[in-house]
Amino acid sequence: AQKVTQAQTEISVVEKEDVTLDCVYETRDTTYYLFWYKQPPSGELVFLIRRNSFDEQNEISGRYSWNFQKSTSSFNFTITASQVVDSAVYFCALKNSGGYQKVTFGIGTKLQVIP
């Protein structure tokens, strides 16, 4: 069985603050994929990043960065200098390799950036 835990259900920060969204996962497979999706108030889930289990290199994309640590089964997401447009629900998700097995989503973290 696989499981994704996002312990922070809601976070509020003031604009320009940095914020980290936590994601902890469980899986028995040695090969798997991790994802982050953003769901703004409009409702459409937007794909942000995919990370393979065999690639622990951290990634930075503009103000976004991801820290993948297999030793702690975590895949955390940091937004630097947050902006109001970052306000959304962020989902961490896990999928095992091969074929079309379903994606397991975490419950989501609602981020509110206050101007």
Next chain:
Amino acid sequence: DAMVIQNPRYQVTQFGKPVTLSCSQTLNHNVMYWYQQKSSQAPKLLFHYYDKDFNNEADTPDNFQSRRPNTSFCFLDIRSPGLGDAAMYLCATSDGRYNEQFFGPGTRLTVL
């Protein structure tokens, strides 16, 4: 731009009146998914197609059915909507090899 399109964006139906939601994609992905998402919850997978191969989740009610007549289109049929079926319905696609899913804007279903 390649995309996933859902129609309608908002659907209102009456209790027990069948409704069909549609999804189309220009990404030419071989996998299409239907999710149900209720307020403040994670998306819940209802079923998915790998090409024409249909895969139903064990806990998807029989009230929900799906059709995929071709690569581009997929439909969600709710035969007798109940009040508990009011939700956002999300369609997604993926290229099976690369796994990330691309979502449409969703259809918000209201059941009166």
